[in-house]
Amino acid sequence: MTELWTLFLTAAFVDNMPLTLFLGLCTFLALSRRPASAMGLGIAMTGVLGVTVPLNWLIYRGLLAPGAWAWAGQPDLDLSYLVLIAFIGVIAATVQLLEMLLDRFFPAVHASFGVFLPLLTVQCAILAGSLFMVDRAYSLAESAVFGLGSGLGFAIAVGLLGALRKRLAYADLPVGLRGLGIAFVLTGLMSLGFASFAQMAATQ
Amino acid sequence: MAARFDVRRTLTEPLIRQNPVTLQILGICSALAVTTSLSTALTMSVSLTVVLTLSAMIISVIRRHIPDSIRLIVQIIIVASLVIVIDQVLQAYFADISSALSIYVSLITTNCLVLGRTEAYARHNPPLHAAVDAFGNGLGYSLILLLVGGLREVFGRGQLFGWQVLPLAEAGGWFTPLSLMLLAPSAFFLLGGVIWAIRTLLPTQAEAPDHVPPADVRAIE
Numbered sequence: 497m498t499e500l501w502t503l504f505l506t507a508a509f510v511d512n513m514p515l516t517l518f519l520g521l522c523t524f525l526a527l528s529r530r531p532a533s534a535m536g537l538g539i540a541m542t543g544v545l546g547v548t549v550p551l552n553w554l555i556y557r558g559l560l561a562p563g564a565w566a567w568a569g570q571p572d573l574d575l576s577y578l579v580l581i582a583f584i585g586v587i588a589a590t591v592q593l594l595e596m597l598l599d600r601f602f603p604a605v606h607a608s609f610g611v612f613l614p615l616l617t618v619q620c621a622i623l624a625g626s627l628f629m630v631d632r633a634y635s636l637a638e639s640a641v642f643g644l645g646s647g648l649g650f651a652i653a654v655g656l657l658g659a660l661r662k663r664l665a666y667a668d669l670p671v672g673l674r675g676l677g678i679a680f681v682l683t684g685l686m687s688l689g690f691a692s693f694a695q696m697a698a699t700q
Numbered sequence: 701m702a703a704r705f706d707v708r709r710t711l712t713e714p715l716i717r718q719n720p721v722t723l724q725i726l727g728i729c730s731a732l733a734v735t736t737s738l739s740t741a742l743t744m745s746v747s748l749t750v751v752l753t754l755s756a757m758i759i760s761v762i763r764r765h766i767p768d769s770i771r772l773i774v775q776i777i778i779v780a781s782l783v784i785v786i787d788q789v790l791q792a793y794f795a796d797i798s799s800a801l802s803i804y805v806s807l808i809t810t811n812c813l814v815l816g817r818t819e820a821y822a823r824h825n826p827p828l829h830a831a832v833d834a835f836g837n838g839l840g841y842s843l844i845l846l847l848v849g850g851l852r853e854v855f856g857r858g859q860l861f862g863w864q865v866l867p868l869a870e871a872g873g874w875f876t877p878l879s880l881m882l883l884a885p886s887a888f889f890l891l892g893g894v895i896w897a898i899r900t901l902l903p904t905q906a907e908a909p910d911h912v913p914p915a916d917v918r919a920i921e
Binding site for chain 1: 726730732776777781784803807809810812889892896898899900903907
């Protein structure tokens with residue numbers, strides 16, 4: 497139990513997806529102009545990561561991993577090079593489903609996402625969650641916790657950046673630094689801050 | 701197309717003026733993650749340019765046959781197949797660089813730059829034009845990657861491509877490596893600085909302010 501809790505905190509803070517692993521930065525920067533859209537993105541990320549990582553675990557273990565077809569008399573079959581196509585398919589289907597559910601039950605939320613919801617399909621952070629899960633050989637419970645933790649870490653980071661950028665709308669910045677430039681500098685500063693979590697994990 | 705196709709313009713425009721990384725916010729994740737040394741940055745640049753150019757050509761060739769409703773899935777599957785090929789080639793011939801890049805080569809599949817170019821250009825234009833445009837964008841991406849990768853390797857280790865260019869203090873030279881350059885935050889700062897420099901030189905790229913202060917604050921008081 498404590499291991500799962502540690503994994504959750506590590507995924508959320510120490511291995512923070514946008515700030516230390518550079519994942520999902522395109523949407524991270526594009527949708528953090530306003531705190532509301534940033535929070536929406538964070539919640540959607542947590543949902544999609546929490547669903548797709550365990551789902552992909554089942555598919556990987558059941559169909560693709562070396563030896564997964566041993567029951568059918570094919571113990572040498574290794575389909576693991578197909579992970580990319582399989583994972584992308586699962587992610588696309590999940591995002592599509594999420595979009596339909598939101599459209600049906602929360603139309604206001606759905607409208608506020610606009611074109612960015614379908615673009616979650618091609619979000620590197622979401623695909624990376626599944627690829628890390630394979631790389632680090634997590635169990636089913638671990639991969640579920642890992643997915644949720646990474647999503648939460650993304651939500652915290654993007655929410656903070658949204659709040660910071662809202663404040664900076666009133667700042668008198670050099671012309672060239674306005675917008676994207678200052679967003680990068682802020683992300684760098686937040687990344688420095690989150691680096692201290694790694695120190696904390698190391699000293700424990 | 702009404703306008704005549706200008707190869708040189710399509711090729712050079714994405715280098716600075718329409719740079720995919722600094723202006724269009726595309727493909728940033730990989731641009732930062734693999735830039736701790738010049739050799740990983742170069743490998744990533746070449747892989748991405750190859751995937752981008754080939755996928756743009758393939759999608760452009762079959763552009764009239766893809767139904768609009770499933771075009772994203774078709775495009776992603778084409779890109780993913782090319783990425784699998786590149787990934788297997790890297791694992792076979794450049795095993796150490798491939799393990800240094802870890803999952804970031806696979807993540808070319810979801811690189812927004814690839815999908816952005818196929819969506820914005822390849823799906824409306826003939827194969828040759830699409831290939832030139834994709835190649836130009838690949839070069840623009842590579843330019844930023846090599847710049848950031850080179851700066852980080854020189855100041856972080858005093859090396860370029862693994863060669864010692866600045867003599868280290870511990871080996872009798874004068875240079876003390878700045879290990880911060882190898883950590884995550886410096887990548888963000890460097891790219892922010894590059895964007896600042898480009899937008900100062902080309903003020904048309906600067907973003908409009910979100911909020912315009914009153915003309916003279918003292919006059920109101």
